[in-house]
Amino acid sequence: xxxxxxxxxxxxxxxxxxxxxxxxxxxxxxxxxxxxxxxxxxxxxxxxxxxxxxxxxxxxxxxxxxxxxxxxxxxxxxxxxxxxxxxxxxxxxxxxxxxxxxxxxxxxxxxxxxxxxxxxxxxxxxxxxxxxxxxxxxxxxxxxxxxxxxxxxxxxxxxxxxxxxxxxxxxxxxxxxxxxxxxxxxxxxxxxxxxxxxxxxxxxxxx
Numbered sequence: 001x002x003x004x005x006x007x008x009x010x011x012x013x014x015x016x017x018x019x020x021x022x023x024x025x026x027x028x029x030x031x032x033x034x035x036x037x038x039x040x041x042x043x044x045x046x047x048x049x050x051x052x053x054x055x056x057x058x059x060x061x062x063x064x065x066x067x068x069x070x071x072x073x074x075x076x077x078x079x080x081x082x083x084x085x086x087x088x089x090x091x092x093x094x095x096x097x098x099x100x101x102x103x104x105x106x107x108x109x110x111x112x113x114x115x116x117x118x119x120x121x122x123x124x125x126x127x128x129x130x131x132x133x134x135x136x137x138x139x140x141x142x143x144x145x146x147x148x149x150x151x152x153x154x155x156x157x158x159x160x161x162x163x164x165x166x167x168x169x170x171x172x173x174x175x176x177x178x179x180x181x182x183x184x185x186x187x188x189x190x191x192x193x194x195x196x197x198x199x200x201x202x203x204x205x206x207x
Contacts, residue, residue: 038155039107039115040071041204046163048200050083054169055192058097060085062198072109079103079119091129091176093139098126099169101147113155120148123169129176139185143173143192153202165198 044066052058060083068077080102087095101123109115123146129139149167156162171192174185 036158036207037112038158038161038202038204039109039113039153040207041159042069042071042206043067044161044202044204046200046202048163048165048198050085050196050198052085052169052194052196054194056090056194057088058085058194062099062200066105066202068107072107075107077105077107079105087127091139093129093131095127095129097128099123100126107153115153116150117153118148118150119165119167120146122146123171125171125173127173139176141174141176141185143171145169145171145192147196149196151198155204159204161202161204163198163200163202165196167196167198169194169196 046064046066048062048064050058050060050062062081062083064079064081066077066079070076080100082100083098085097085099087097089095101121103119103121105117105119107115107117123144125143125145127141127143131138147167147169149165151163151165153161153163172189173192175188175190176185
């Protein structure tokens with residue numbers, strides 16, 4: 001019996017969502033652990049260097065924990081991250097920020113070892129400004145925001161991959177000032193933005 005138009009449409013949709021997943025079958029309990037493809041593993045831990053440019057400049061390191069429970073059957077995953085950065089900003093004093101948050105990401109396999117992904121999420125920044133004079137009032141704040149972007153990943157081993165992410169961030173927080181002997185926080189909310197690039201390595205775990 002021939003395939004109906006509806007069945008053909010469903011088959012085409014499934015093929016589109018897979019986009020190359022046919023080259024890598026989701027591992028089952030009988031697959032040797034060392035032979036499971038990196039992108040077929042449920043968990044991943046990543047470490048990366050990061051740079052921010054926009055309302056201010058910052059650079060530092062970060063780490064993230066990723067969970068993709070459904071493999072290529074449902075191209076959807078979650079990740080949480082934490083970064084530590086040193087900020088170059090117009091005020092005086094030493095400023096160090098700790099961006100953290102979570103992403104929902106949507107991976108697309110281009111082959112066994114390469115995939116792209118789009119992501120979006122919510123974030124906050126724990127931001128600390130320390131005046132040069134010891135014991136002087138600080139100018140600390142918490143910024144809240146959203147972000148989105150895209151990335152590429154390349155599996156170099158069954159348990160390791162390299163990745164590059166590019167994203168745009170938007171934050172709301174308080175304007176601050178700092179001199180050698182004091183710090184101040186404005187009462188009004190201000191919008192901040194920056195573009196961010198992350199380059200790192202990821203360790204894949206699970207089945």
